[in-house]
Amino acid sequence: xxxxxxQPDGLAAPAAxxxxxxxxxxxxxxxxxxxxxxxxxxxxxxxxxxxxxxxDAEDVPSAxxxxxxxxxxxxxxxxxxxxxxxxxxxxxxxxxxxxxKFLALSVSDAAEDVIGVIRxxxxxxxxxxxxxxxxxxxxxxxxxxxxxxxxxxxxxVLDAFSGAIDVASIDEDLDRLSPREREVLRLIARGYxxxxxxxxxxxxxxxxxxHVSSVLRKLQLSxxxxxxxxxxxxxxx
Amino acid sequence: MSLDRTDAPAPRLVAxxxxxxxxxxxxxxxxxxxxxxxxxxRAAFVVLATWRLTGVLAYFLVWLIVPLFADAPxxxxxxxxxxxxxxxxxxxxxxxxxAEWGQLIALGLLGAGLVWIVQRGGWxxxxxxxxxxxxxxxxxxxxxxxxxxAAARDxxxxxGPFAWLVAVFANGATALALVVGLAAAAASVVATAMLLxxxxxxxxxxxxxxxxxxxxxLATLAAPWLLRVQRALVQAREAKIxxxxxxxxxxxxxxxxxxxxxLIQKQAADPREVTRLARRQERELxxxxxxxxxxxxxxxAALTDAAQEIEDNFPVNVELVVVGDADLTGxxxxxxxxxREAILNAxxxxxxxxxxxxxxxxxxxxxxxxxxxxxxxxxxAVADVRLGISKSIMERMQRHGxxxxxxxxxxxxxxxxxxxxx
Numbered sequence: 001x002x003x004x005x006x007q008p009d010g011l012a013a014p015a016a017x018x019x020x021x022x023x024x025x026x027x028x029x030x031x032x033x034x035x036x037x038x039x040x041x042x043x044x045x046x047x048x049x050x051x052x053x054x055x056d057a058e059d060v061p062s063a064x065x066x067x068x069x070x071x072x073x074x075x076x077x078x079x080x081x082x083x084x085x086x087x088x089x090x091x092x093x094x095x096x097x098x099x100x101k102f103l104a105l106s107v108s109d110a111a112e113d114v115i116g117v118i119r120x121x122x123x124x125x126x127x128x129x130x131x132x133x134x135x136x137x138x139x140x141x142x143x144x145x146x147x148x149x150x151x152x153x154x155x156x157v158l159d160a161f162s163g164a165i166d167v168a169s170i171d172e173d174l175d176r177l178s179p180r181e182r183e184v185l186r187l188i189a190r191g192y193x194x195x196x197x198x199x200x201x202x203x204x205x206x207x208x209x210x211h212v213s214s215v216l217r218k219l220q221l222s223x224x225x226x227x228x229x230x231x232x233x234x235x236x237x
Numbered sequence: 238m239s240l241d242r243t244d245a246p247a248p249r250l251v252a253x254x255x256x257x258x259x260x261x262x263x264x265x266x267x268x269x270x271x272x273x274x275x276x277x278x279r280a281a282f283v284v285l286a287t288w289r290l291t292g293v294l295a296y297f298l299v300w301l302i303v304p305l306f307a308d309a310p311x312x313x314x315x316x317x318x319x320x321x322x323x324x325x326x327x328x329x330x331x332x333x334x335x336a337e338w339g340q341l342i343a344l345g346l347l348g349a350g351l352v353w354i355v356q357r358g359g360w361x362x363x364x365x366x367x368x369x370x371x372x373x374x375x376x377x378x379x380x381x382x383x384x385x386x387a388a389a390r391d392x393x394x395x396x397g398p399f400a401w402l403v404a405v406f407a408n409g410a411t412a413l414a415l416v417v418g419l420a421a422a423a424a425s426v427v428a429t430a431m432l433l434x435x436x437x438x439x440x441x442x443x444x445x446x447x448x449x450x451x452x453x454x455l456a457t458l459a460a461p462w463l464l465r466v467q468r469a470l471v472q473a474r475e476a477k478i479x480x481x482x483x484x485x486x487x488x489x490x491x492x493x494x495x496x497x498x499x500l501i502q503k504q505a506a507d508p509r510e511v512t513r514l515a516r517r518q519e520r521e522l523x524x525x526x527x528x529x530x531x532x533x534x535x536x537x538a539a540l541t542d543a544a545q546e547i548e549d550n551f552p553v554n555v556e557l558v559v560v561g562d563a564d565l566t567g568x569x570x571x572x573x574x575x576x577r578e579a580i581l582n583a584x585x586x587x588x589x590x591x592x593x594x595x596x597x598x599x600x601x602x603x604x605x606x607x608x609x610x611x612x613x614x615x616x617x618a619v620a621d622v623r624l625g626i627s628k629s630i631m632e633r634m635q636r637h638g639x640x641x642x643x644x645x646x647x648x649x650x651x652x653x654x655x656x657x658x659x
Contacts, residue, residue: 080323082322154558
């Protein structure tokens with residue numbers, strides 16, 4: 001019930017029809033974790049031809065079991081799950097398999113949860129309204145070890161790192177975005193793809209990816225006072 | 238700075254932050270309120286404490302008076318998810334970095350040194366009274382500290398006035414700390430009774446004094462719980478008002494969802510209309526379940542309205558990202574009109590399915606970017622239809638002290654950049 005073998009439709013589609021991102025890697029192995037069966041079957045239908053779905057799960061314990069057993073390239077992880085949410089899945093899996101890559105998916109857009117799941121260790125965040133080709137591309141990017149920032153996530157991060165910093169600030173390197181990182185994030189928030197960001201700033205795509213990964217690291221490691229209380233503060237408005 | 242939104246002078250109250258502090262979170266709370274590093278306040282309390290324990294007394298008073306920090310209620314969807322265990326609320330991690338330990342040790346040494354000087358110099362309390370006071374302080378601190386941490390755990394999940402008992406005894410360490418605290422408090426009561434200058438033979442009066450002291454001690458120890466019961470009553474009353482308002486809202490939403498479903502069935506042959514209806518309903522639900530309240534008459538609210546209005550009327554998806562916010566002054570209202578015109582143009586003419594709008598609002602500069610990946614156009618050969626670009630956008634921005642830039646090509650689509658200094 002909680003896991004399935006690859007569906008025939010996943011095998012029937014020739015690999016040649018996959019978008020270029022997944023070419024040359026074979027098909028990505030993906031686990032889908034979401035508590036809504038309707039959403040799981042929808043994803044299976046949408047991206048099934050382009051990736052190999054090796055399992056799915058509907059709550060935290062079954063997700064941890066499936067992921068540990070199948071060790072997929074990427075886990076598509078819902079932010080809200082019975083048993084403690086997506087962040088809990090990441091925590092438990094990373095305890096034994098720190099290299100496992102997660103891409104968070106959510107319908108909620110609540111800044112607190114998005115930042116929360118990224119801080120728990122997800123390599124990116126997209127909303128559930130994302131189109132199938134974009135999702136496949138995002139999966140490919142995460143599988144290659146890069147970060148996936150949607151315009152919305154870029155906006156959240158800019159917001160979280162804005163404002164004056166605590167005088168007794170702990171770590172300069174972690175608590176501030178470099179001007180270049182800020183520029184990259186602003187372009188992503190404006191809807192630019194990595195390729196377009198690279199062209200705009202006259203840098204290589206690899207450099208853009210490096211900047212985004214570095215922002216992700218800061219987001220995960222920064223002890224910045226504001227970052228933890230940021231979500232609460234914005235609610236007091 | 239921009240985290241505390243300038244547009245909302247919402248009264249922020251002082252609250253203790255035990256998760257960020259060392260003891261009761263008094264210094265962390267006041268520090269965060271005043272914008273002072275907590276270590277300054279800690280040093281002040283330590284220095285005061287060395288003279289006849291004044292600082293200790295002051296600290297306990299503030300601990301008692303200032304309430305515990307409580308999260309504002311989340312959006313209903315998030316609250317529901319929290320209750321159902323679908324998410325783990327992001328609690329700030331208690332960080333005991335090396336620097337914190339260093340501060341702790343430094344302050345401890347400073348305190349000990351000053352105490353030694355004060356006591357040796359004979360300016361302080363007699364040594365025996367000082368010892369008793371210190372013992373009582375330790376006992377009180379341990380018990381109150383436990384009260385805070387039991388409170389933090391059961392504040393949300395509390396059921397009935399005795400829920401804290403369960404929380405306390407669920408944990409062996411907690412019980413041990415309570416025993417230690419109570420023992421210290423009891424010892425200090427006994428010691429005080431022995432030290433009272435009543436003469437040698439007055440056993441009865443000494444016992445009575447001990448009893449009286451024990452009662453006072455118990456009342457003091459229990460103070461956090463007594464106060465909490467009182468505050469819980471107020472909170473319950475406020476929660477009732479909020480939940481009533483939400484229930485009305487939910488009823489309204491359910492009605493509108495039913496309406497939408499009925500409309501979708503009727504319009505099933507028109508995919509465009511169905512998409513539009515579904516999108517509008519989705520947005521309404523999402524805003525209610527997960528949204529944060531945006532103050533009216535703010536730039537963010539105005540941009541959101543503009544984006545939603547166009548989404549409702551055209552088959553496009555407008556992805557709006559806003560960083561920061563500001564009051565909607567006259568020139569900024571014009572900026573919103575220009576932005577609306579740019580989004581409208583993209584929706585009407587670009588042929589793109591999605592439009593990205595990004596607004597970055599800083600105290601000294603506001604920028605709005607409207608981007609589509611549509612077919613672009615030749616700005617020099619703009620027909621009358623596209624008069625909107627020059628009149629509504631370019632000229633409007635110039636009139637109000639801003640600038641507008643246009644970048645367009647058939648490959649990458651169109652981007653309009655609006656900039657203004659409020």
